[in-house]
Amino acid sequence: MENIFTQWFGNSLLTYILIPVPILVYVSVFALYAVLAERKVSAWMQNRIGPNRTDKFGLLQTILDGLKLVQKEIVNPTRSDKLYFRMAPFIVFTAAFMGYAVLPFSSVFMGVNLNIGLFYFFSITSLGVVGVLMAGWASNNKYSLYGAMRTVAQIVSYEIPTALSAIVVVMLTGTLSMNNYALAQSGGIFNWFIFGGPGDIYKIILIPIMVISVVILFISTLAETNRTPFDLTEADSELVAGVHIEYSGMLFAMFFFAEYAQMFAVSGVIATLFLGGWQSPFGDLIPFLNTPVFQVLWFLGKGLFLVFVQIWLRWTLPRVRIDQLMTMCWKYLIPITLVNLFLVGLYMLIFK
């Protein structure tokens, strides 16, 4: 079995209660410290110090910010749709969190080893768009509505290049289970799919295709998580704060939480598909580094590195315009991924 809890407690109710606990704890801690990291990285890039008043290096900053948000009153705008207004942040957060169910943190720990894991991930995380649209409509605010409409257009369009660039790996492995991707990339850094995956010398043909796929996947996941340069949902200089505009207190914090949770979730998927997942880069050379505990560290390390890249981009690049965003998706990313798919198909036909 993939899950260590199943080994320990058998197929009982206790197992199913216990499995989400470490994931939820991880997501909470990650979201808290990713916010701090975001502020620290931006401070570092901008020659500032960043938060440093609470504990050493501001370690308590986001926890205290969270406490402050809990105390805030939740204001319902006049003539807003109360039910949807309150429900939306939870839908957004749930969608982001449910994606974690299929992330293989290590060979012995993942929420559930679904045989359609990747498919599940893409479909469940895109449910968040319903919540965003709900929030935008229920807020009874024109800026929110604009933000929501932009998000829907953006996320629905970018689903396509995301899925198409991931399918390259699906074709090579012939599976949709997340854990199998990691298993397929065993044997060191050169067996990762970014370097063409395991195989004979002909796999070097695959390397450029794979690198392009990773880059496209990364760009489209940026768009799906609404991060700069694609943060048109919030677009603080045009739409003030987009869908977040009417939210206060904990409801706002939920949106914030969801954004950071999703940042790591998509990074985890990229890491699993192309960067070996929980595999150690040294492969069988140092078997000690491929034990389950280290596997967790490798996986988190790869995911957190990609999160860092997202933060890095956010503080470097300006924001694109909505039509440029759509042009990029439909005119460049999708055709390129289609060509990629075709080339991989050709490769498989000839060499496999």
Added chain:
Amino acid sequence: MAELRTEELTLNMGPQHPSTHGVLRLVLKLNGEIVDDVKPELGYLHRCFEKHAEAMTYPQVIPYTDRMDYVNAMSNELAYVLSVEKLLGIEIPERVEYIRVIMSELQRIASHLVAIGTYGNDAGAFTPFLYCFMDREKVLELFEMVCGARMLYNYFWIGGLSHDITPEFITKTKELIKYLRPRIKQVNNLLSYNKIFIERTADIGILPVDVAINAGVSGPSLRGSGIKYDLRKDDTYSIYNRFDFEVCVGTGERGTVGDCWNRYIVRAYEIEQSLRIIEQAIDKIPEGDVQSAVPKRVKPVAGESYVRTESPKGELAYYVVSDGSLNPYRVKARSTSFCNLSVINQISRGHMIADVVMILGSFDIVLGCIDR
């Protein structure tokens, strides 16, 4: 299928909005993301500057001019002071003239840095904004060293200056020039030639020359449309004719002449020219007393004067009428930002919401100057 009913959406942008650069309210008529009409609503920052000035003595008006265009207070003071001096007909010591030019050019750099930084912020890039404000801080430190104030100086007096500069100021200014050149290059690499930034600004909000001239657009916004018009050269004042500098215009290096990118880049070019002027002036400052020509009592004979200057935002002029008493009979400011803003409706129709923000930012308006 039945035709879907569509409606024009009216969106109130401002007065509290992060990118209207103050308390400007834009009423947008939107057709989806496309802007059909932009109507600026002014007056949220009106402080009756011109009426107040009539109840003040001439020197008492100077602090009020500071508060007009609050990011380039020195240039406002210069325009007013020159106008009153013309009315009085007094000779100004050479030393004062040199220091005034240096201060105005430093202020131009500071103002352009704010313009570039906030423009980056409008585009969604926050880091260049802080880089620019860090550099502006260095300029403000120089001002603080000389007159104690960082934003609103009351430094130029009628006939002189409130404080003399120190030798330390000269060395610090030379250091600043050395420090700024690579920094401007850095901001250019980070923002001006960034692919996304160019995509966002090039070919957006093209301001045709005839529209610009009819509306009285001036300064970098006019030069962005390719017209070589700079009052420092064309209608020279103070001692600007002694310095060698170029008038920068939008050349269409990226995009088309007259678009947002060209209006923006003129400012980045102008910082370099201002540095050149300071370099030439800083070594030639003659000795003298900066308050020797300050009149004990400013009481010009009845008459009027109009002096126009090239402020960082464009043509800034003061029309001062005297009736022979201690108070001015009338003070009228020709506001730069007011004229520049007036073309916004004409050039933003048909663009998107995000473009309106970029067009507005490219004129570098300051609401203190528009509403007075």
